[in-house]
Structures are given as structure tokens and as C-alpha cells.
Amino acid sequence: xxxxxxxxxxxxxxxxxxxxxxxxxxxxxxxxxxxxxxxxxxxxxxxxxxxxxxxxxxxxxxxxxxxxxxxxxxxxxxxxxxxxxxxxxxxxxxxxxxxxxxxxxxxxxxxxxxxxxxxxxxxxxxxxxxxxxxxxxxxxxxxxxxxxxxxxxxxxxxxxxxxxxxxxxxxxxxxxxxxxxxxxxxxxxxxxxxxxxxxxxxxxxxxxxxxxxxxxxxxxxxxxxxxxxxxxxxxxxxxxxxxxxxxxxxxxxxxxxxxxxxxxxxxxxxxxxx
Ligand code: FES
Numbered sequence: 582x583x584x585x586x587x588x589x590x591x592x593x594x595x596x597x598x599x600x601x602x603x604x605x606x607x608x609x610x611x612x613x614x615x616x617x618x619x620x621x622x623x624x625x626x627x628x629x630x631x632x633x634x635x636x637x638x639x640x641x642x643x644x645x646x647x648x649x650x651x652x653x654x655x656x657x658x659x660x661x662x663x664x665x666x667x668x669x670x671x672x673x674x675x676x677x678x679x680x681x682x683x684x685x686x687x688x689x690x691x692x693x694x695x696x697x698x699x700x701x702x703x704x705x706x707x708x709x710x711x712x713x714x715x716x717x718x719x720x721x722x723x724x725x726x727x728x729x730x731x732x733x734x735x736x737x738x739x740x741x742x743x744x745x746x747x748x749x750x751x752x753x754x755x756x757x758x759x760x761x762x763x764x765x766x767x768x769x770x771x772x773x774x775x776x777x778x779x780x781x782x783x784x785x786x787x788x789x790x791x792x793x794x795x796x797x798x799x800x801x802x803x804x805x806x807x808x809x810x811x812x813x814x815x816x817x818x819x820x821x822x823x824x825x826x827x828x829x830x831x832x833x834x835x836x837x838x839x840x841x842x843x844x845x846x847x848x849x850x851x852x853x854x855x
Contacts, residue, residue, distance in 0.1 A: 592720040593722070605715060606712075606716060608715060612712040613711065613712070615704075615712065617705070619704065619705040620706060622827070623701065626834065630833070630834075633649070633837055634651050634680075635679055637676065637680060639845040640661075640837075641663065641664035641840075641844060642843050642850070643661075644759075644850075645759050645766060645850055646663070647774065647840045647843065647844070648664055648840070650750055650837065652664065652679075653681060653749055654749055655669075655680050655681070659674045659680060684742075687743065688742075688743065690742070691739040694732065694739055699733060709722075740791060754771075757770065760854070761855065767853045768853060769839070769850060769852075770843060773832075773835060773839050777832040777833065777835070777836040780829050780832050784825040784826060784828070787815065788819075789819060795808055795811045795815050796811070
């Protein structure tokens with residue numbers, strides 16, 4: 582939200598003491614390209630995930646026990662038979678409630694409060710600021726000290742929830758080594774499910790909160806050699822956290838899309854065994 586012109590003259594980059602630059606930025610490169618691509622990419626994922634989470638079709642492949650991550654765990658009596666790996670403690674649900682309702686808020690919270698995504702959507706959607714050395718349209722800045730942004734501090738708790746969800750996704754991926762009619766089987770769906778779950782673990786473990794959990798609050802690394810080793814490995818992954826954030830959005834969509842195509846009978850699963 583832009584401030585009135587008179588107010589703008591006293592606040593933000595127009596405050597007394599700031600350099601008197603009359604244009605919004607002196608940058609001449611295409612600084613707007615990165616926030617634009619980010620906005621397009623994030624919007625596309627949110628639209629796809631929202632539609633798929635609500636449609637309640639083609640999320641389970643009975644023959645091979647493939648379950649899309651958007652519906653896992655499926656804990657309601659509305660779930661198609663076989664897709665509820667952990668029982669159905671909840672009754673039939675109206676269509677306005679997604680069948681993955683138990684974990685979706687935690688996954689959403691984990692991604693929304695992620696340090697990388699914060700940077701991404703602060704720049705792309707709130708223009709706060711849109712890029713380095715580009716003035717933002719807002720007149721005031723309260724950071725993450727007030728509601729709703731103070732909730733960003735809950736990221737460490739969402740991290741623990743994400744670990745549990747990753748365990749559930751791992752269980753789903755392992756359960757899916759199933760042949761038509763019973764027994765052990767492997768198909769392209771298994772490769773996609775396992776690849777997705779590995780990358781979800783990599784994204785989760787590369788989280789800044791995980792880095793703190795493993796090596797934070799230590800005064801002397803030399804006194805904690807195991808934690809130091811783990812922290813070192815997590816830190817290496819952490820350096821690529823942004824890439825994993827994007828890759829996992831892609832693998833989630835790919836996994837769901839493939840299962841949707843097989844489940845709906847549009848394509849057949851490519852089978853290697855069983
Ligand atoms: Fe991105 Fe934790 S998941 S910082």
C-alpha cells in the first residue's frame with residue numbers, strides 16, 4: 582500500500598537523512614525479472630495444489646497402491662477404500678474440506694514461514710522491497726514484530742511437523758512397492774514417489790531450523806564432535822535450500838500429476854516388476 586505523498590516525504594526511503602534520489606531505482610538491469618518469475622511460479626503451484634486438494638478424484642491407484650502426497654494421510658471415511666494407511670478416525674467430510682486436511686495446514690505453514698519463501702514472496706508479492714536498491718512502495722516497516730508476521734517465528738515448530746509429514750510420505754512411498762493382485766512390484770510410479778520423498782527430506786533437512794537444531798546454542802563445537810559433523814552436513818545442504826524449495830514444488834506436482842494420470846486411466850504405469 583502506498584503512503585500519501587505528504588507522508589511519503591517523511592518516511593521509508595524518503596526519510597530525512599536518506600539520499601535524495603528522485604527515481605525509484607538507479608538500477609538499469611532487468612531487476613524485475615526475478616520477482617516476476619517467482620510470482621508466476623508460486624502462483625502456478627498454489628493454484629494447482631489448491632485445485633487438486635479439493636477435487637477428490639484420481640488420487641489413489643488401487644492396483645499399485647500409489648497415493649498422491651496431497652491426500653496423505655487420508656484419514657476420513659470419504660477416502661476411497663485402500664487409501665487410508667492409518668485408518669479412518671474422521672467421518673465423511675463435506676467437499677469444502679480437503680481430504681488431506683490434517684497435514685495441509687502444517688505443510689502450508691512450513692512453506693509459508695520458510696526463510697527462503699519469505700524472501701521470495703516479500704519481494705514478489707509485497708514489493709518489500711522488490712529487489713536490492715529498488716525503493717519499496719510501503720511507508721512503514723515493522724518487520725516481523727507484529728501480527729500477522731510475528732507468526733513467522735513459529736517456523737521451528739512447523740519444522741518438527743514437516744519431519745512427521747516426511748515420515749508419512751516415506752511410509753506411503755515404501756507401501757507403493759506393490760504389484761497388481763498382491764506381492765512386490767516396481768513401476769515408474771515408484772521411481773517418482775521415491776525421488777519425491779528423497780527430495781522432500783533434503784528440503785526439510787536443509788531447513789535453517791534444522792541447522793539450528795543440530796548445531797545451534799553450542800559454545801564449543803570441539804566438545805560436541807557428532808553434532809558438529811551433522812551440522813556441517815546440514816549446512817552444506819542449507820547452502821542450496823532455495824534450489825530444493827523449488828525442486829520439491831516441481832516433484833510434488835510431478836508426483837501428483839503422474840498418479841492422477843494413472844489413476845484416471847489416461848496412461849498406464851510403466852512396470853518393471855510385477
Ligand atoms: Fe526453509 Fe526452514 S524450510 S528455512
